[in-house]
Amino acid sequence: MTNPILDINNLVVSIGRKPKGASILDGISIQVHERETLCLVGESGSGKSVTSLTTMGLLPKGTLVPSAGSVKLVGEELLTATDRRLRQLRATQMAMIFQEPMTALNPVVPVGRQIDEVLRAHTDLDAKARKKRILDMMEQVRLPQVERIFASYPHRLSGGQRQRIMIAMALVLEPKLLIADEPTTALDVTTQKQILTLIRDLQRDHGTAVLFITHDMGVVAEIADRVAVMRQGRLVETGTLDSILRNPTMEYTRNLLAAVPSLVPRAPREETKEPVVLEANDLSKVYRERAFFGKGREVVAADKVTLTLRKGRTLGIVGESGSGKSTVARCIVRLIDPTSGGVRLAGREISDISRRLLQPHRKKIQIVFQDPYRSLNPRVTVGESIAEGPINYGVSHADAMKRARELLELVGLPADAGSRYPHQFSGGQRQRIAIARALALDPDVLVADEAVSALDVSVQAQVLELFDEIQKRLGIAILFITHDLRVAAQICDEVVVMQHGRVVEQGPAAEVLTHPKEAYTRALLEAAPGRGWDFANFRPVAESLASA
């Protein structure tokens, strides 16, 4: 076997310079060879990103310190290399692309110049030769109108285009190693698919070794040659893609795979004759930008959306970013006012009544937001947060706190959790708290706006289960907004597929997600990463179907 491009051996990274400091990485050993993609998989806090930042020499100085082991790039030790040598190696021998293309580029410098900086720092090419090389690289990453984009500022480009710029910047000097840290996590599925294909193709053309960091098993199935599973700073197991997905030897890997929601919709529940609790009729939201002179701009965020939701059922709204799914949710909850159309909540039209008249109806519909780290007030105890709603509606403080304790138990947290503050809980626990808060008012409808998207798969599975259980127990109706078709397949009875503010297709989940009628729905399904694999059963979907 050839010598590895990247050879990490028994790497330990500790907090601070103290010899007894807690370690973030504890004895990690991985190798990445030429033309090979190694996927580093793990949930948040597993140390994936620290591994990559250590390699690049980009750890925050003084706070995280490599204390043992070695990191070799083509045989050269990096841990003891000088800052100057590391700077020389970056972009020329090893390069990195990051998760957030929205923030990874300097907003006040045109993107062409940002790529140019790499060439100016590491080559002696003159301006003309540099520009030629940059435009050539931009074409290789399949950017359109390269001359125009060269001079554009990042905010003029889409997320996918920005990530292409990042890739162009990383690969312009043909480094031997490319580290990709969750490069597609912030992108829509269709864009994700394009970027994954792009990385694959460029790797083939340039023979680059790729260290690909992700939490998404679907992405792993798409891109990995070999897989290394990490957990809490330790390596759980490594192996080829096939062996890890088919025969994981470790319990943790098995659980991780089992938690990946299947794209095959769950068995449909029986149709019900329960009353309709929520209806939206031709709901539209238009954002108008007023201009001082001349005419303003109009953006149609939601265009004549019609949907119905019955008691005890779950309706999913799926779509990519900018499809208008969150706008619809916010209009329905009246966090924003719809431009036209109606919303009927438990038989009462609420789209046009005043804020004051809306007050008694607010309690019938409650929302759970995406980011559990920002949706709870950090300075208020969890119990008070949950009790606040009922207190606003006239419940006494003591009764509300008692209810809060019951709800905390309902969502699977100890009742005494109420006296603690949000930062004392993990992301999954915080989302449970957010759900308890929403339930405190006994709503008829629960709106979950990407409520599991920020969670790790194993936690995601638990929270999805919680939604299911709450629905069974309380008969609540759930409007579930998600970009993730796997999640939608596992929780929704009906789905509405949205694109550019319009409903493209709607119907029973089992029908829409297996036999889509519209081209866009088909494209979405095809772009879902790892759709060939039935992760929970450790085999490709084709084999599952054959055995069924």
Add this chain to the structure above:
Amino acid sequence: MLGYLLRRIFAAVPVMGVVALFVFLLLRLTPGDPAAILAGDNATPERLERIRTSLGLNDPLIVQFVTWVGKLLHGDLGTSLISNLPVMKMIGQRVEPSISIALSTIILAVVVAVPLGVIAAWKHGTWIDRFVMGLSVLGFSVPVFVVGYVLIEVFAIDLRWVPVQGFRSISNGFGPFFERIILPTCALSFIYIALIARMTRAAMLDVLGEDYVRTARAKGINEVAVMMRHALRNAAVPVITVIGTGFALLISGVVVTESVFNIPGIGRLTVDAVLARDYPVIQAMILLTSLIYIVVNLLIDVAYTLLDPRIRY
């Protein structure tokens, strides 16, 4: 860009209008007879009547206002009650020292403070950072007249490098102008250095945590380029705001410095006018100060759009 500028200038008109109305009413709404206020305590009835007619105080208020604004637009700000000189001329003589000192102060402050702030942020948490922040606390807490007198004592009286006080117009040669302006500039810039250095450091610390700074480092470019090209430009907006408002404050608010160094600037003119109840001068100074603020704010906003392409105009 041009359209944006025109729009902003256009939007400043009503603001100036409100200021003008306020200034106009200042004299008319003060309790008592404006003519009596203007004439002083020992005026004869004939003199009062003469003042009333000359100022048109017997006309309806609205007519008075229109006449007053009309004169204003022709550059007629009235006549000082004390010196009997046209106010326009009095201010004209006093503007050069004030603007010279304000400009030199702000330039010195920026040149010193921005690098200090950048270095403090770059070496965050080290003794360099603490030293710079210590200096800035000192800059905030020592009053400008103390700094001024210490500078005079050391550089003018003991070392005799520069004259003690006074001002020479730059039209009389750069040398005399420079040696008289250097001490007030240093004294005055103290607090602005403290303010701008602090602001720069805070803005830089924010920006240094951003992803694009990490990207810049991952490119293998050197730290100076990371700091200047990537961090400082993004940190510039709040810093420019402080610099701009600081400059506006400087022009009208340097009374103490002007007194310490005996400089005939508009700060002292204002104070003298207030003490003498020289209403036409006070009115003119309020108008001038508002105008300066509006222009400076406009310049700050233009600077924003130049620094950050995401800010639309």
